Amino acid sequence: MKHYLVVGGTGMLSEVVCKLVNEGNKVTVIARNQSRLDQLQNQCHYPELFNGLSLDYEDFEKLQHAMRTKENNVGDIDCVVAWIHSNESEALSIIIDEMATKETFDVYHVLGSRSNLLEVKMGLDIPSNCKYHQVKLGFIVQNNSARWLTNKEISGGVLHALDNEEAVSIVGVLEPWEMRP
Numbered sequence: 001m002k003h004y005l006v007v008g009g010t011g012m013l014s015e016v017v018c019k020l021v022n023e024g025n026k027v028t029v030i031a032r033n034q035s036r037l038d039q040l041q042n043q044c045h046y047p048e049l050f051n052g053l054s055l056d057y058e059d060f061e062k063l064q065h066a067m068r069t070k071e072n073n074v075g076d077i078d079c080v081v082a083w084i085h086s087n088e089s090e091a092l093s094i095i096i097d098e099m100a101t102k103e104t105f106d107v108y109h110v111l112g113s114r115s116n117l118l119e120v121k122m123g124l125d126i127p128s129n130c131k132y133h134q135v136k137l138g139f140i141v142q143n144n145s146a147r148w149l150t151n152k153e154i155s156g157g158v159l160h161a162l163d164n165e166e167a168v169s170i171v172g173v174l175e176p177w178e179m180r181p
């Protein structure tokens with residue numbers, strides 16, 4: 001049993017959250033909307049393993065406070081899955097900083113198709129106890145036309161990345177770029 005923190009877990013990553021809970025892991029989820037957190041908790045087989053934190057991760061003081069609140073057991077988080085837009089990476093930096101005392105932990109940073117992976121990584125101060133992974137979302141090309149990934153495909157890709165522990169993984173494709181929807 002691991003403890004996961006899924007930031008932005010009530011949207012396209014809902015299936016990731018449910019799968020992790022249903023496998024018997026403890027999952028802390030950050031999102032603003034309390035009723036969507038409650039809904040997701042009720043969808044999981046073991047709602048008692050779900051810990052919803054209703055907060056705006058752009059409110060850095062609140063985020064830091066939540067990370068320091070004993071009852072949230074942040075100290076025992078093994079793995080962070082973060083769907084935080086690349087221009088809001090400061091929230092991820094705060095989370096990583098608050099985990100300084102952990103021996104080791106993993107971060108899976110989910111990023112949009114336009115993000116520059118190297119720039120994003122260089123913008124974060126990744127300590128030696130953190131194994132940092134990136135999951136880049138692409139698109140799907142079918143019968144000469146292109147479409148965005150469905151939430152199911154995104155969650156499936158993130159779960160695959162978690163299983164394979166790859167440093168960088170792509171969900172869907174990024175080429176031909178000019179076909180991007």
Ligand SMILES: NC(=O)c1ccc[n+]([C@@H]2O[C@H](COP(=O)([O-])OP(=O)(O)OC[C@H]3O[C@@H](n4cnc5c(N)ncnc54)[C@H](OP(=O)(O)O)[C@@H]3O)[C@@H](O)[C@H]2O)c1
Nearest residue numbers: 008009010011012031032033055056057058112113137138
């Ligand atoms: N292929 C690509 O490159 C790509 C990239 C991005 C998106 N997309 C597509 O676009 C769709 C919608 O994207 P989306 O960003 O709306 O994703 P989403 O996963 O549907 O929603 C964002 C998640 O983050 C939470 N969140 C957002 N801002 C927050 C904040 N300031 N503080 C705390 N939690 C916050 C939301 O909950 P609350 O609103 O309750 O806070 C929700 O859980 C996706 O389903 C995907 O198909 C594709």
